[in-house]
Amino acid sequence: MKRLVCVSNRISLPRRSAAGGLAVGVLAALQRIGGVWLGWSGETSDEPRAEPEVTVRDNVRYATIDLRSAELDRYYNGFCNSTLWPLFHYATGRFRYEYEDYEAYQAVNAQFARQLAGLLRPDDVVWVHDYQLIPLARYLRRLSFDGPIGFFLHIPFPPLQVLRVLPSHAEIVRDLCQYDLTGFQTEDDLHAFESCLELPAHAIAHVRNGSQLEVDGRTVRLGVYPIGVEADEVASEATEAMGEETVQRLIASLLGRKLIIGVDRLDYTKGLTERFGAFEHFLTTFPDNQGKVTFLQIAPLSRSDVLAYGEIRLALEQVAGRLNGRFGEADWTPVRYINRNFSHATLMGLLRASQVALVTPVRDGMNLVAKEFVAAQDPEDPGVLILSPLAGAARELTGALLVNPYDKRGIALALQTALHMPLGERRRRHEQMLGAVRRHDIHHWYREFLRDLTGERILGDSAAAATKSVDGLPQRESGRSGGRREVGAGRGVQDGSR
Ligand code: ADQ
DSSP, X not given: OXXXXXXXXXXXXXXXXXXXXXXXXXXXXXXXXXXXXXXXXXXXXXXOOSSOEEEEETTEEEEEEEEEHHHHIIIIIIIIIXXXXXXXXTOGGXXXXXXXXXXXXXXXXXXXXXXXXXXXXXXXXXXXXXXXXXXXHHHHHHTTOXXXXXXXXXXXXXXXXXXXXXXXXXXXXXXXXXXXEEEEXXXXXXXXXXXXXXXXXXXXXXXXXXXXXXXTTEEEEEEXXXXXXXXXXXXXXXXXHTTSHHHHHHHHHHTTOEEEEXXXXXXXXXXXXHHHHHHHHHHHHSGGGTTTEEXXXXXXXXOTTSHHHHHHHHHHHHHHHHHHHHHOBTTBOSEEEEOXXXXXXXXXXXXXXXXXXXXXXXXXXXXXXXXXXXXXXXXXXXXXXXXXXXXXXXXXXXXXXXOOTTOHHHHHHHHHXXXXXXXXXXXXXXXXXXXXXXXXXXXXXXXXXXXXXXXXOOOOSHXXXXXXXXXXXXXXXTTOOOOOOOTTXXXXXXXXOO
């Protein structure tokens, strides 16, 4: 029986609350299919134990490793979040590079590979997630693991002229060719990656056969797998959460005013300072809205040790304060700006209670909040999504009002349009988007990826339940059948663990 083994930098441990799209996706796959999830514990140690610490919850084994304190800062704050993150989001102005950070990145990837190798069985299927672990397959192959290894990039992939800013860009491209399957969020990302195969200085010797490449005697497949959400579960969470005290108190506090919502990790790629500026422009250009709308921005802090994140936090506190000082009344605060996490269910309720969502990243791999907003709406009286075309989600959510995140006037106009949009148009737009969100939901995402990686169809419901043991992928779909497995059955992780 094959097992699915997912690897990511951080994992979403049971009963911990965290905001982050990767964790939502991996957790959904593992909870449905079962398997192992290896990642950093969040702790450091001078001499990490050779074996990961394993916690078993329902059908998921959570295996965590400590990182060396000496390497963590250079690996995580350095190469991951000051080098690769800005570069992959085309933010070359924020790009920092230190060779020692790159060395730490390699050392941590080698450590991940060693600890993973200790856990693996020969017929396991390994699925590596995101930019923190690009070299992992190379190290794992050196340790003689011969099974299928897939990689999914949750963030955008930049075009060659941007990637070349990185001195070790050719190694990054070569390492992404060490997998059996490398997946991207959108066609644009895939094409950007393909453009990098033609690197003039260190051309990667490859033979192309459709979406397959032959590199160094290995075959690597490339594909596009837009990540989605658990559409049905979001809808039921949102409906139920409307009765929760937090959501009811929010609604009561609005005194009938319309609610505009934004939900983003506090990150410069999410376009938050630009968004606050656009809201200020909106209140100035359309003054009738003063006193009549409230903008709720939920922005949990992330990567606080990276300088750029401290800077954006300060900038947002200033602009929120200025806005409230300038427009606020004794009984009305235009912007409610909060940095805390909520349980996923409560968050879905807050999305449902909102008439408009502002999702205006300056660059985003996909953006799950946009899809969650759509799935959380009441289809009879849906809210309006204002979406940046620079988010991967814009490819599918064509019923959104698309606005350039830097265009204050455009966002102000879109807000005015959204707040006054007739019900018929809201329904039409929502229907298109809900169709897309349901078609490409989270189960579709991991099934398609795992099917392409293993050559087998991962059913994840009746047949999967019938064919898998505690933590296994189904061997074959043929000849298996059984009752439909309940959505979310076997969930071991409590509310708030995302
Ligand atoms: P993120 O940049 O983290 O994800 P996103 O896709 O929007 O962005 O996912 C955020 C997730 O965290 C959502 O599920 C949201 O509900 C949740 N969340 C946000 N704020 C929260 C809060 N205060 N409390 C609780 N939960 C909160 C990265 C990439 C994206 C890509 C995803 C998935 O940057 O482009 O869409 O991975 O691949």
